[in-house]
Amino acid sequence: MGAVDQQVQAAAKTPLIALLGNPNCGKTALFNRLTGARQKVANYAGVTIERKEGSFTLPGGRALRVLDLPGAYSLNAHTPDEAITRDVVAGLRAGEQTPDAVVCVVNATNLRLNLRLVLEIKRLGLPMVLALNMVDVARKRGIEIDTARLSKELGMPVIETVAIQAGGEKGLLAALEAMPFDLQIKPNPLSAIDAVPVEETQREVRRIIDATVGFDNDKGNLSEQIDHVVLHPVIGPVILAATMFLIFQAVFSWAAVPMDLIKNGVDAIGQWVGGAMADGPLRSLIVEGILGGVGSVLVFLPQILILFFFILVLEDCGYLPRAAFLLDRMMGGVGLSGRAFIPLLSSFACAIPGVMAARTIQNPRDRLVTIMIAPLMTCSARLPVYALVIAAFIPNRELAAGINLQGMVLFLLYAAGIISAMAVAYVFKRTMGAKGHQPLMLELPAYHWPHLNNLALGLWERARIFITRVGTVILTLMVLVWFLSSFPGAPEGATHPPIYYSIAGMLGRALAVVFEPIGFGWQICIALVPGMAAREVAVGALGTVYALSGGGDDVASSLTPIIAASWSLPTALSLLAWYVFAPQCLSTLSVVRRETGSVRYALLMAGYMFALAYTASFLTFHIARSVLGS
């Protein structure tokens, strides 16, 4: 038997356990603790939307495989992510092994809601353990749970866990150690669950709670008190708007110093390489192609991290579902549900996780509309383009104490994305035949301070993604752009810089016919093409294009003054408008195809976004020209 076969056989013999439970009860935190993985943990329902597998070894030496699954309130799935969970435990997914045992994770502070799923899963007849998670919070709130009695009532071991504390999983490991795994056992069909009416299950839940949970005292639920302010019909929206506004201010004002450091570092390397190497194609490739292109993208790392710092804090403290709640009415006006808020917010990172997070939306039409507008949210790849153009054209002025004009413009660009997304949603809902607004059912988790670990890990993850992207996709494209922009060289008696005669130059000049009416010259057109693969490459490509056009060595830092000198303000504004709308991301389109199951919606998305981008840029360019009289 070959080594691979042996591995396959061993994997088949390793028992598989599934972590199941309501949303936001700490399954992923527990999964990470057991396996040492770093899956995303945050304080709202619907963080995990896919199955994730890991493995670990019990203290006694037995290896186990473990599945983290999306949270579900019931096995009667209402949303596509809940359906994944149901299908995995019930063995309905083709080619997937059914779990040999289930670890049911419950939130100890909310057993009343959590036990229904436990009783449902029990009817599947798989071996089970109950992980009574978040007992630290329960203790603080004075909630007493008789675990011995609970174990007797449920007929399964009940283990207290604290998934966010080192060692908080010890009891669970011991229980798994004692568990007899029978690899032949298969779950009962799902119909076993429907055999018992929901009312009866609820009655049973109440009976068990009465027998096992004692509310010692309710030490004034702090979350509720905070919510009196945060969810207040007038103060709530003001807090939300102020928070968002402050974030954009910080992105500009905090980032200045670290950005300068990176810029100077890249410049120093550029100068050193420029001085040390003989003039020639290789020096040009390194200085203009790689350092000029990659360096001009890399300087945006601090801004991206600052933006994510705030998003991670909001995610972890439990504010997001509140924001969804506050915006539900407003979003209802355009036919979206408050549920769309979290997918749309995720799209500020990148439209791809945003499109996938739409799986948590129950109504298929709402889900489709949310997917269709997700790419209009300003993803972090647009930030470098915005920041570059803003830095070049918008004066760095204080409008009022603490309000900076550049931050203000950035805020407006984000707002333009959001407002147009709402408008597009409205049109889609109209054309698809609007149905009445469904009430928002959303669990509001208890607030807690963001965990520093989570925060650090989240930022690290972001930095890693960005730097990897810069080092792979962007670097490759930059080398390609440099190559296409450098060859063939200028003919005899050329009057333009050599890039004008290069392959990229020819392509750019051909495209300029289409883009001239919206103010884009051939240099910008060159940058738009590789920008399709990754938006921020446009910035790097502009870096290379202008470096080759001008011929300076200190290219990484000088892009801002160069474009400030070579573009008119209407062109700059038109480019900003273009980036608000243009569907310049092939990976998003392919994820849309996958998530909607048809290429139709991906094409529709590309079509409507291009049309919007061209129209918006055209209007911006011509209005700006007539207003400015240039």
Ligand SMILES: Nc1nc2c(ncn2[C@@H]2O[C@H](COP(=O)(O)OP(=O)(O)OP(=O)(O)O)[C@@H](O)[C@H]2O)c(=O)[nH]1
């Ligand atoms: N105090 C405390 N917080 C916990 C514990 N376990 C998890 N949390 C927090 O609870 C929140 C939810 O944790 P997750 O692991 O994302 O929950 P989940 O069950 O995977 O959620 P979904 O993926 O949305 O279904 C996070 O803010 C965690 O930091 C615990 O034992 N004690």
Ligand SMILES: [Mg+2]
């Ligand atoms: Mg999770």
